[in-house]
Amino acid sequence: MMKHHIAKDEPLWWALFSAGGICFAMLVPAAILVFGLLMPMGIIPASAFDYESLRGLGLGWPGLIFAGGVIALPAFHALHRIRHSCADLMLGKESVNKVWAYGLASLMSLMAVGVVLVNLF
Amino acid sequence: MSQTKSIRVQRYLPEQEPEPFWQNYEVPFDESTSILDALNYIKDELDNTLSYRWSCRMAICGSCGVMVNGIPKLGCKTFLREYGTRVDISALAHFPVERDLVVDMDIFMEHLEAVKPYIIDKSKGRPTGESDTYRQTPAQMARYHQFSNCINCGLCYAACPQFGLNNQFLGPAAITLAQRYNLDNRDKGKRERMAALSEHDGVWSCTFVGFCSTVCPKHVDPAAAVNQGKIEAAKYTLINLLNG
Numbered sequence: 001m002m003k004h005h006i007a008k009d010e011p012l013w014w015a016l017f018s019a020g021g022i023c024f025a026m027l028v029p030a031a032i033l034v035f036g037l038l039m040p041m042g043i044i045p046a047s048a049f050d051y052e053s054l055r056g057l058g059l060g061w062p063g064l065i066f067a068g069g070v071i072a073l074p075a076f077h078a079l080h081r082i083r084h085s086c087a088d089l090m091l092g093k094e095s096v097n098k099v100w101a102y103g104l105a106s107l108m109s110l111m112a113v114g115v116v117l118v119n120l121f
Numbered sequence: 122m123s124q125t126k127s128i129r130v131q132r133y134l135p136e137q138e139p140e141p142f143w144q145n146y147e148v149p150f151d152e153s154t155s156i157l158d159a160l161n162y163i164k165d166e167l168d169n170t171l172s173y174r175w176s177c178r179m180a181i182c183g184s185c186g187v188m189v190n191g192i193p194k195l196g197c198k199t200f201l202r203e204y205g206t207r208v209d210i211s212a213l214a215h216f217p218v219e220r221d222l223v224v225d226m227d228i229f230m231e232h233l234e235a236v237k238p239y240i241i242d243k244s245k246g247r248p249t250g251e252s253d254t255y256r257q258t259p260a261q262m263a264r265y266h267q268f269s270n271c272i273n274c275g276l277c278y279a280a281c282p283q284f285g286l287n288n289q290f291l292g293p294a295a296i297t298l299a300q301r302y303n304l305d306n307r308d309k310g311k312r313e314r315m316a317a318l319s320e321h322d323g324v325w326s327c328t329f330v331g332f333c334s335t336v337c338p339k340h341v342d343p344a345a346a347v348n349q350g351k352i353e354a355a356k357y358t359l360i361n362l363l364n365g
Contacts, residue, residue, distance in 0.1 A: 004316035004317055004319070005320055005321070006316065006320060006357075006358055006361060007319065007320060007321040007358070008358060008362065010321065010325040010354075010355075010358075011354065011355035011358045014351055015355060084328035084329070085328070087283070087286075087328055088282050088328050088330065090286065
């Protein structure tokens with residue numbers, strides 16, 4: 001019988017990619033709407049975005065959800081796609097591409113989530 | 122049939138020329154002339170040395186797959202009227218060419234075999250004898266029916282850039298057929314298929330380009346099957362890890 005070498009790491013990258021895809025579709029457009037359109041157009045009053053109230057939100061539980069859903073998971077999603085595009089275009093080696101792609105996504109996630117966590121606890 | 126069209130066919134005659142070359146043919150056509158009709162006209166009237174595969178003429182045998190202007194097409198389901206002045210016909214991409222438009226499909230057959238595309242049921246309750254049959258509701262059939270329309274024509278392999286780079290990749294049709302049987306309530310062989318699907322050259326080599334679903338002449342949507350296969354492979358791998 002043929003011996004099969006199961007790819008043990010791929011489900012993890014794919015799960016992060018999938019979760020990131022949902023966040024990209026649901027949360028990122030909402031963030032763009034609020035911070036990119038409603039705020040600059042003055043539809044949401046500027047006072048709602050003063051430093052103190054945003055700091056309170058950003059460094060609390062809502063901030064943790066924001067860091068995870070708008071930065072960390074979308075970062076894994078985007079870098080998974082970039083890694084696969086590199087495979088399509090025959091750029092670099094798969095084993096090396098995995099390291100920088102998921103390494104960069106992990107670093108971005110750690111920085112985003114870490115800042116909130118440090119202030120939470 | 123007063124109109125004619127100039128068709129360029131990529132020839133490969135290894136005993137005469139080491140390299141493939143293009144040959145022009147002037148073919149009469151009307152609204153109903155398919156690419157396969159044009160090839161048959163060339164073979165019968167212009168050049169009987171041309172080699173190509175065909176059988177049913179009605180998009181069910183899956184043997185007349187060729188590249189038309191670089192896009193994988195079934196010759197019988199593609200019509201000359203759809204094209205302007207340029208009609209270039211060549212052998213299906215990503216497969217070794219044996220002669221003219223005839224490709225070697227062995228690697229595709231190997232990948233099909235690897236996923237055991239047939240009902241596996243070793244349970245005690247399986248039907249035995251002529252009068253005993255499986256029961257399947259329309260809802261149970263609907264789960265896999267779309268994927269069972271595959272005719273093994275290989276167009277999705279000619280469309281898949283990952284198969285082009287690495288022919289060890291199981292590829293769209295094999296993964297689709299694995300999923301077709303995994304979703305069939307009569308089948309108990311999912312575990313036997315999942316090891317092959319869960320390898321790097323199984324579902325994970327797919328980079329979701331999606332061209333397989335675009336070119337499929339039977340609207341099977343292999344890309345959807347591959348994505349469903351990724352969920353199954355992730356579950357299989359996790360269970361395997363937990364079981365040690």
